[in-house]
Structures are given as structure tokens and as C-alpha cells.
Amino acid sequence: MNSPAQAVCRTRLPDGTLLTVTASRRERAGRADVKCTVPGDAQLAERLQQVVRLARHTEAKIDSRDQVVLSVDRTPAGRDCELAFVLADRLVRGVWHGRGDIVANGWSDAWQLGRVDGHDVADASPDTLLGGPDGLAHLGQLDGHPDPSARVSSARAWFPLHSGGDGDGLGWVEVSVHPLEGERLDEEQTIAVPGTDAARQLAVRQALAGARHFDGRGLGRWRTTVRFGDAAFAGRSYELALVLADRIARGREFIPRARLLATGCSDAWHAGRVDGVDGLAPKCALLLREAGPGDRIVLPHAWRDALPAGFADEVRARGASVACVERIGII
Amino acid sequence: MIPFFKRAAPVHDACTLGRTAVALPLSPGCGAPPGCPVVIVDADGRPRRATTPAGKKVELRPGELAWAFHPGPYTIAMVPYAQAPEIGLRTTFAIDPQDPAAAGKRFDLYLAAEADGRVDLAMLGVKVESAVRSALEQGALDLPPCADIDEWNAFRQGLNRLLYLRFGLTVDDCVPVELDGIDYAGQLAARAVPVASAPVPDKVVPDLADAKALRRLFLELPCLMCGLRFGALPNGQDQFRQQQALLQRLDRLSVEITSMPALVLAAPGQPLALDEQLRRMRHSRRATVALDEAWALLARLEGAQGERLAALYDEAERIVANLEADCAGRRAAKHVAEAA
Numbered sequence: 001m002n003s004p005a006q007a008v009c010r011t012r013l014p015d016g017t018l019l020t021v022t023a024s025r026r027e028r029a030g031r032a033d034v035k036c037t038v039p040g041d042a043q044l045a046e047r048l049q050q051v052v053r054l055a056r057h058t059e060a061k062i063d064s065r066d067q068v069v070l071s072v073d074r075t076p077a078g079r080d081c082e083l084a085f086v087l088a089d090r091l092v093r094g095v096w097h098g099r100g101d102i103v104a105n106g107w108s109d110a111w112q113l114g115r116v117d118g119h120d121v122a123d124a125s126p127d128t129l130l131g132g133p134d135g136l137a138h139l140g141q142l143d144g145h146p147d148p149s150a151r152v153s154s155a156r157a158w159f160p161l162h163s164g165g166d167g168d169g170l171g172w173v174e175v176s177v178h179p180l181e182g183e184r185l186d187e188e189q190t191i192a193v194p195g196t197d198a199a200r201q202l203a204v205r206q207a208l209a210g211a212r213h214f215d216g217r218g219l220g221r222w223r224t225t226v227r228f229g230d231a232a233f234a235g236r237s238y239e240l241a242l243v244l245a246d247r248i249a250r251g252r253e254f255i256p257r258a259r260l261l262a263t264g265c266s267d268a269w270h271a272g273r274v275d276g277v278d279g280l281a282p283k284c285a286l287l288l289r290e291a292g293p294g295d296r297i298v299l300p301h302a303w304r305d306a307l308p309a310g311f312a313d314e315v316r317a318r319g320a321s322v323a324c325v326e327r328i329g330i331i
Numbered sequence: 332m333i334p335f336f337k338r339a340a341p342v343h344d345a346c347t348l349g350r351t352a353v354a355l356p357l358s359p360g361c362g363a364p365p366g367c368p369v370v371i372v373d374a375d376g377r378p379r380r381a382t383t384p385a386g387k388k389v390e391l392r393p394g395e396l397a398w399a400f401h402p403g404p405y406t407i408a409m410v411p412y413a414q415a416p417e418i419g420l421r422t423t424f425a426i427d428p429q430d431p432a433a434a435g436k437r438f439d440l441y442l443a444a445e446a447d448g449r450v451d452l453a454m455l456g457v458k459v460e461s462a463v464r465s466a467l468e469q470g471a472l473d474l475p476p477c478a479d480i481d482e483w484n485a486f487r488q489g490l491n492r493l494l495y496l497r498f499g500l501t502v503d504d505c506v507p508v509e510l511d512g513i514d515y516a517g518q519l520a521a522r523a524v525p526v527a528s529a530p531v532p533d534k535v536v537p538d539l540a541d542a543k544a545l546r547r548l549f550l551e552l553p554c555l556m557c558g559l560r561f562g563a564l565p566n567g568q569d570q571f572r573q574q575q576a577l578l579q580r581l582d583r584l585s586v587e588i589t590s591m592p593a594l595v596l597a598a599p600g601q602p603l604a605l606d607e608q609l610r611r612m613r614h615s616r617r618a619t620v621a622l623d624e625a626w627a628l629l630a631r632l633e634g635a636q637g638e639r640l641a642a643l644y645d646e647a648e649r650i651v652a653n654l655e656a657d658c659a660g661r662r663a664a665k666h667v668a669e670a671a
Contacts, residue, residue, distance in 0.1 A: 060465065060468035060469045061469050061649075062617075062620075062653055063649050063652075063653070064649075064652050064653050064655075064656040065648070065649060065652045145414060146414045148413050148414050149522070150522070151519055151520075151522045151523040152519070153414070153519060177516075177519075178519070179516040179517070179519050179520040179523075180516070181520075216509075217417070217509070217511075221516045222516060244476060244477070247476075248414075248415070248476070250417070250515060251414060251415045251416050251417045251418070251515040252415065252417045252418055252509070252515075253415060253418065253476045253477075254411065254412060254415060254418065254474050254475060254476045254478065255412045255414055255415055255476070256475050256476055257467075257468070257470060257473075257475075260476060294470070296475040296476060296477075298476065298477050321473065321475055321482070323475070323477050323478065323479050323482070324479075325477045325479070328477070330418060330478075330507045330509075
């Protein structure tokens with residue numbers, strides 16, 4: 001894996017300024033696996049080293065060849081910088097591929113389970129990663145995976161937003177399912193989409209209810225909450241991402257190693273069919289730009305023959321994979 | 332009565348063989364059940380096949396252990412992703428009684444290195460499942476959502492090789508299935524209820540766990556080296572040197588394993604504190620994790636070329652480095668604070 005030699009993650013201090021955590025990787029040469037330095041506070045440095053080591057327990061691969069050195073440019077306040085240390089450690093080893101300038105605040109009492117319990121900062125900017133139940137509750141959530149120990153199963157999938165302007169990027173949809181208690185309701189009544197207009201709520205409900213009908217065992221078992229990212233969008237191409245996130249959350253779909261990126265819609269979710277959507281060329285370019293190692297791209301089958309030349313190879317060269325599907329479901 | 336004319340005693344629980352048990356230990360004087368090959372493991376841990384015909388007593392020298400195994404086929408349902416419990420893989424596998432591999436019969440090595448008495452199908456199934464799960468997590472196998480037929484075939488090939496090289500099992504058939512017996516909603520609801528008596532995790536006896544781990548390292552490292560020598564045919568001079576260096580390091584590791592200090596002694600005649608014993612045990616168990624990864628790596632080596640081969644060599648370096656780190660940890664009498 002070609003991971004960077006140095007990575008940076010920022011965290012917000014109570015006074016509103018940003019603190020920079022710099023992680024660099026070098027030959028182990030008989031030294032400790034993690035080294036933390038905090039100017040003028042050796043005790044805090046030792047505790048942060050412990051935090052980083054605990055968080056590594058949730059990773060699949062151990063590599064004892066490298067040492068990661070984590071340093072800060074000022075003295076952090078309290079425990080709120082723990083998440084930034086953990087993320088910087090993951091970025092520099094290529095375990096997680098964050099994009100852009102990452103600002104993260106959060107702390108946890110159970111890093112060895114990958115749980116993030118909360119955050120202290122009050123006035124964070126909206127694109128800050130905040131630990132806790134209302135933000136990032138679990139490290140696996142960075143890639144949209146469900147928490148294997150939580151009572152609620154939630155999965156996230158990403159879809160390309162294309163307008164031809166600066167706003168192009170990936171939007172996300174998150175589906176959280178709880179076991180349904182009490183009497184059996186109409187499936188559409190159990191699906192809530194807070195914070196959206198009635199039209200979108202209806203579309204989401206119909207798509208999910210249809211796809212669950214196709215699933216056979218999906219109906220009448222779950223209470224569902226669907227959330228969307230902040231970016232505004234129009235159109236129906238988010239539906240495939242929504243349906244796949246729902247299947248992953250309900251434990252009925254294989255799980256990608258990193259994120260799931262999908263675009264597609266359908267007029268017949270009850271038959272599991274996936275129909276094509278517009279914007280093939282710009283969306284493919286966008287997906288290619290955004291895809292990272294381990295990501296899974298799912299496109300409608302109608303796009304299969306029209307994909308840009310070499311698209312699949314370029315995706316594979318980035319460590320991701322792509323599939324054009326005719327219908328949802330396994331194989 | 333002269334014992335020479337005694338009939339061979341039947342194996343205890345022989346009727347479970349081929350159904351819930353894959354292999355059963357034979358006590359001295361037992362006869363081999365018909366149709367079940369007998370593996371004899373000598374005092375050094377080297378396995379060989381018994382040539383006794385079925386029904387006759389299997390002769391064992393002192394210190395030897397014997398197992399009779401049923402070649403199968405067996406069917407298990409494994410769950411490849413812990414977070415997706417309703418999707419399983421129904422896998423049918425068998426054990427080739429005439430395994431012609433040059434490096435020795437892999438299942439016999441599995442019995443010699445890992446079997447501790449009876450080998451249950453359920454227990455083997457759990458081990459197979461965890462091997463597949465960690466291969467998927469590490470990217471050694473790929474089974475992404477909406478897998479198409481090519482990806483599925485690639486997964487099947489990888490699975491065949493993984494299960495053969497890790498356990499000596501031959502996969503006959505593997506199909507994705509929806510596990511109707513599993514209710515994920517029920518499982519989630521159960522997590523919400525605070526459990527009165529938290530499930531006690533399997534109790535680990537330090538000295539037993541350590542001895543088992545070291546036995547695995549002792550018996551499997553030479554076979555791994557053999558696999559690496561034949562499987563990872565180097566491409567060019569630099570890779571040849573890399574392979575030689577890896578083999579040398581593995582050689583040194585197997586010497587280190589044979590001269591590993593006893594778990595309970597800090598120095599001859601000096602007992603070791605219990606905490607340090609536990610630390611040593613954790614190191615030897617982590618070394619077996621690296622060993623599992625090494626088998627998974629051998630499974631991927633076949634037919635690898637160019638960039639892929641280079642990546643696999645890098646992976647081999649990582650695994651050997653982990654093995655070395657854990658063996659050094661197992662050897663150390665007390666935890667040394669590493670230099671920063």
C-alpha cells in the first residue's frame with residue numbers, strides 16, 4: 001500500500017483556534033510503535049499514546065515495521081483532541097483515506113471497541129467531524145459500516161452530485177434501522193425522513209418499501225430513519241444508494257471494505273430492477289476522482305456499454321472496484 | 332488371557348464420524364473405522380498415514396497420537412460478515428484422503444498442529460468462518476456488495492485455495508444463501524436488554540494456550556517456508572534476494588521457536604510473575620495470528636505476477652516482521668519500555 005509519509009488532522013480548541021496534529025511514519029528500528037509528543041505535558045502524551053494503541057485494536061492488519069510519530073503544535077485542552085490523534089494515525093498508515101482538510105473533535109472511553117462517545121466543542125463549523133451519538137458514533141462509520149455492537153444498525157452510502165458547478169461532490173444517505181416493536185403497521189408508516197419535504201419523504205418511503213417487498217424478509221420488522229447529508233440536491237439518482245444502504249443496515253448485503261458509492265434509480269423496486277440515470281460522463285469522472293482503496297462503485301446495468309474507455313481499469317488501479325447491476329440482491 | 336488375541340476395540344463415538352465429528356482420536360488398541368484414514372502423529376509432531384487395514388488394531392509407539400478422520404463431504408453455513416448475519420455462504424467441503432501435495436498432506440498437518448482431541452464439525456466451521464472473515468477484512472478475498480459473476484468466481488477460487496492451504500479442505504460447492512433461521516432484528520433487540528449474566532468469554536488457560544501456539548509455530552513454520560520457496564517464484568534478481576532474505580529470517584525464527592524459554596521461568600530456577608506469563612502468552616497467540624495470515628498469503632501467491640507479486644512480497648515482509656516482533660516479545664522475561 002502506498003500510504004503517505006506524513007498526514008495532518010486538525011482539531012478545534014475551546015478558544016476557537018485550530019490545533020494541528022501531524023503524524024509521520026518512519027522505520028521502526030526497534031522503537032515503540034507509536035510515539036506522541038505534547039509540548040510541556042509528558043503525562044498527556046502518554047495517555048494519548050494509549051488512546052492510539054487502543055484504537056488500533058479495531059483494525060484488521062497489524063504492521064510492526066513502522067513507527068508513527070504524532071506531534072501537535074500547541075498544548076491541547078482536555079480530551080477533545082483524541083479523535084484527531086486517532087484519525088491522524090490512521091491517515092498516515094493508509095488505513096483510512098480522508099479527503100480535504102479534516103477537522104475532528106471527539107473523545108471515548110472505549111477506543112478498543114472503536115466507539116466514539118462524545119465531544120466537548122460547542123461552536124464547531126458544520127464540516128467538522130464530531131464524535132458522539134449525533135455525529136460519528138463509531139470509527140467504522142467513517143466508511144459507512146454498521147457498528148457491530150450497537151442496538152441500532154445504521155449504514156451509509158454515497159452518491160455523486162452533479163450540477164456542473166463547484167458543488168459537485170459526493171452526497172450521502174444514512175439508513176438506521178431499529179427492531180419494530182408492537183403491532184404491524186403499513187411499511188411506509190415505519191419509515192421516517194426527518195428534515196426533508198413531503199415529496200422527498202414520499203419518494204424515499206416508496207423506494208424502500210418497494211425494495212423490501214422484493215427482499216421477501218424485509219417487511220414488517222423494522223422502524224427506519226433515513227438521513228441525508230447537508231448538500232442540497234434534486235433528482236432520483238440517490239435511490240440506489242438508499243436501497244443498498246438499507247440492505248446493509250438490515251444485514252442482508254455483503255459489506256464493502258471501504259465506502260459504497262452508487263448511482264441509479266428504478267420504477268420497479270418491487271421487482272428489484274435498477275434503471276439508468278442521466279449524467280453518465282460527469283458522474284463517472286467524479287466517481288473516479290473520489291474513489292479510494294477498498295471503495296465499491298455500483299452503477300446501473302444500462303451504463304455498462306457506455307462507460308468511458310478504461311474506466312474499470314482506472315478504478316481498479318485506485319484499489320476500488322465497480323459493478324453494473326441489473327437488479328439488487330445477491331449474485 | 333493373552334492380550335495379543337484381543338479384538339480391536341471400536342472407536343468411542345464412531346457413529347458421529349462424518350456427521351458432527353470430522354476426526355476422532357484413537358486410543359491405543361482401537362481399530363480404525365472402515366472408510367476412515369488414520370493419521371499417526373509421532374512424538375516429534377510429524378504426521379504419517381497408518382497402513383493398518385480397517386478394523387484391525389492401530390499400533391502406536393509410546394508418545395504417538397492417532398486420529399481417524401472421515402473424508403466427508405460436510406456442509407456448513409458460514410457468515411462472511413459479522414454485520415450481515417442474514418447472508419451466509421453454504422459451503423460443502425471434503426478432505427481428500429489421497430492428498431498428493433508435494434509438501435505433505437495439509438489436513439494431516441492440521442491435525443498434528445492444532446487438533447486437541449476430537450475435531451468437531453461445528454468447531455472447524457467456526458475456524459473456517461473466522462479465516463474467511465479476516466481474509467475479507469484484510470483484502471485477501473473480495474466479496475463486495477452486488478458482486479457479479481466474475482467477482483464471484485474469483486472469490487470462489489480464492490476461497491478454494493485459502494481453505495486448502497489453511498486447513499487442507501477441498502471446497503466442493505459454495506453458494507450464497509439467505510439464512511432463514513437468523514433474525515437480525517431479534518439480535519438487535521436482544522442487545523438493547525441489559526444481560527443479567529454477561530456471557531463469560533472462553534476462559535484461556537495461559538500455559539495451555541501458550542503451549543498450543545508454540546506447537547503450531549514449531550510444526551507449521553517449516554511447511555510455510557517450503558510453501559514460500561515453491562509458491563513465490565521470484566521475478567528477477569532483486570526479488571530473488573528478497574525471497575532469500577525472507578527465508579533466512581524464517582529459518583532464524585524456527586530456530587528461535589525450538590529454543591523458546593519456558594513460560595513460567597524468568598531464568599533457570601527463577602519463577603516469572605503471573606502478569607509477565609500472561610504477556611508472553613499473548614505474544615505467542617499473536618504470533619499464530621501472523622501464521623494464519625501467512626497461510627492466507629500462500630493461497631494468494633499462486634499465479635501472481637508483476638505488481639501483484641511485488642505487493643505480496645511486501646505483505647510477506649510485514650508478516651515476517653510481525654512474527655519476529657512477537658517471538659522477541661515471547662522470549663523477553665519482562666516488558667521492556669521501548670526507546671521512543
